[in-house]
Amino acid sequence: MITIKLGVEDTIRTALRRVLDATGDLTPVMREIGEALVESTRQRFRLGRAPDGTPWAPNSPVTVARFLARFAGARRKGGRGPTKRGQGLAAAKRPLIGESRALSTQIAWRADARSVEVGSPLVYAATQQFGAAQGAFGTTRRGAPIPWGTIPARPFLGLSREDAAPGPSPRGRGTSQPITS
Template sequence: MAGSFISVDVVGQKQIGQALNRLLKQGSDLEPALRDIGEYLLESTQQRFIDQQAPNGEPWDPLSPKTLAKKKRQDRVLTETGTLVDTLHYQLGVNQLTLGSNMEYAATHQFGRESDGIPARPFLGIAVFERVEILAILRDHLN
């Protein structure tokens, strides 16, 4: 035969098919992995209140003198009674994970409110090291 050609022999076709079917089955029910990710992100987000920093590692803006004068706990930003951090929770949906707080003022602190002079102090988000852990959780789930 003139010209060039390539021949491919598949070895282990049965094992490959079984592995792909297993991967498809595990990938169709992500709830266990999402639950693990939710628990991880909940703890990590709560740690931000202790560290007083945004997901990107930047420290939160300090409290204004006006706010300091009203606070009982002057040493902690976003922590007077602990309600905000205590209301953090996650919810699972169909292949979906949502993390946040149901407190109305959570958005004010996350995004700031310029009209009242309140700077953004983001506590929700995913840090680079958290992305690595999320991928590890998903990898473990799919193995």
């Protein structure tokens, strides 16, 4: 597991301290924060953007070609490019969104009296978040690099400006990683 501690603005820290002093337990607050951050992370998948608002790197031509190879009639004979159907499929292929949509749907939170963590249990989530160079994880038995190509970082976890802004925030804005009081 990778843990990244994010700083919280003084106004938020002060508000959390007041709630802690009054109740002795921030678990309900941390649960609400976790729910909001999960929804915010899911919103980022819909928009294809990092917490800082930058768009994710597009899929490489090799990724698109491998994707189209799964569909009958998506490529012209002799590999001379995609058909009209293939062009439509390629245009709809978004970064980090695979056929199962597992990464975008398996975002969860864990809260306790002083913190909340948001993340994904999927083994490849960290690679998508931080990126990886070709061969960073070794080679296959046949000597092929793992991963087979360089994967650019596409951060989906983190706090956006809206997430970190003090005051009420509508659900649907937020990201992940631990927040501690």
